[in-house]
Amino acid sequence: MSESTDNQVEQCDIVLPRQGLLYQEDTLNYILCKPKLIPLKSVTLEKLEKMQRDAEIKVREAQEAETSPDINA
Template sequence: MSNNRTARIEEYLPTQGLLYFDEQLKYVVSKPKIMPLKSLTLEKLETLQNDAQEKLKQQEKLGADLQSTE
């Protein structure tokens, strides 16, 4: 074999008889991809928003407690 990268295959055509090619298509089934319902950034934003709401509720509760004790 030569050092050339392109290997050449010579064609062979029969002079007698039938030449046919039977191609059968087969489906390739792959595993389904599991996609997250929420993106990571959306989850981070929701956790930040929930944390901010909890802190606001705590501050309001502390303010209400201070007003009731005075």
């Protein structure tokens, strides 16, 4: 008896309403993208820091040159 029920395929008809309205709800889904990494320091800030470091190094070199005695003199 189980063989006869396995071979049969049931078909279901689609029933659409003839009066009234048919509603279909669309749900919004979020689309996740890869996170964008931003630098902690901007390029401009890094350039300013580099300029400041270079200026400090030049000031130190100038101070060392003034304080060190001239051997050749």
